[in-house]
Amino acid sequence: MPNIRELDPSASPLDYFGFELRRKREEAGLTQGELGACIFCTGSLVGQVETARKVPTREFAERVDAALGTGGTFSRLVGLVLRSQLPHWFQPFAEMEAKATYISTFQCQMVYGLLQTEAYARAVLATGKPDNLDDQVAARMERQRILRRDQPPVSLVVLDEAALHRSVGGRQVMRKQLQHLLSFRDARCVRLQVLPFGVGEHANLAGSFSLLRFDDDPDIVYTEDLISGHMTADTETIREATLRYASLQAAALAVEDSAELIKHVLEERYGQHPGTG
Template sequence: MPNNIRDLDPSASPLDYYGSELRRLRESAGLKQAQLGSCIFCTASLIGQIETAKKVPTRDFSERVDAALGTDGVFSRLVGLVLRSQLPTWFQQYAELEAKATYISTYQAQVVYGLLQTEGYARAVLATGMPPRLDDLLAARMERQRILERERPPLSLVILDEAVLHRPIGGWRVMRGQLGHLLGLVDRRWVGIQVLPYAAGEHASLVGSFNLLRFDDDPELVYTEDLISGHMTANPETVREAARRYANLQAAALPEGDSAELISRVMEERYGDQSGSDQHALA
């Protein structure tokens, strides 16, 4: 393991830089891997894996290391970059811009928007792509949600197709938790959730989901995804067309209060207490 550590190139990736800094600051503190592990309640092996960029650190791990080494938040700041680097390459630029946006408007036809997903729901969604490192990808997705906890989070307007509420991703228990989480966001000043009901019939985005990002000083962007990757454009005509369609969707969707009532009704009627049944009975 020591040879692997010496061969680590700090400039190769955020993960490599994190590992090299962890080793450097641990040694500066005069601690062996086992000693640091004892301080932060983990194994020396885990410390070694992170120092050699073989394992992705969590935010909790980073905060504990900062406390143990007195590094003034160095690793808590670095871990955001590390986790973002675990996202698919084609998605990383969008995640960076999403974190800088002042306004996020999204219509979701299939699943709950990533920023509003619970961990169980996100795991089930991500698993469908059969990623090689699901836990790392999940941690990266949950890290994205930290922008909603900022002192001034982006205003996030979310329209969910009613089908999203009924599609039993992860089983009834996960879905009940997910819908409950949406209801818990209703009173947040910076989050607005509307449901586009089946009764709306044909609507302005039958072609699928899309996101609009608005910034204080930069041009607005439209983001869409296909089976393989994502696409962003700041083309003014495309942005105007997307804004027009989003306004039509808002008009066709239920008001926020009625949307919350529908979410609550579906949660109780479709995902009520089924403790005696198999968790994936509805899947």
């Protein structure tokens, strides 16, 4: 008989997911192997998820819902599970980001997380040498679902030109990433502007920040230091961040001109050349 690891469903979203998966599977009278066959995976994988040794993917959760007729329970729960894989200091911001009505962000080093491709995100996250890289990548991709909601937040992004030139993950990764940025050119709720090198000094040489606005909650400013993130609703900080962001927007290229600059960098720096990947 297999050694069954008992889970405390209150310990974490991952433990709760595993506990409920086992309970629903047993209610359906299925073995791990039988459920695995229904959702196109191994019984071993089902067992690893049930014992919280493996983080489920969204596809796994959706297939479980279909196989067990659970009405979307696991598809709803998997978002919490994946968010719990983010660094603990980042989780509060991710929760607020998902609730925001308006997101205004200035990024001076890299592409904003909501606009990253999976390969770009993997290269960025790998620099921290995490033990759960695959889970962190999945969590970042899960964050991006807010842009595909029926009513996504209005996202205003000012991206320093340096982020276009910094080769993250290599030529092929950057080519796909810049192409992905161009796909937002006509997006109704995403406005992407590039702050060009030609601007010189600007309103926020100190670094990146994000300003979140909500329908019913106070505005929040988010910044990061070397090892953690910081949120504040202090009114003076909000006022200063708003003024700085307005200045950055005014200095940045218009949306159409920004797209042209991205295309230029894509062709000149990451274009397909003989003998390159």
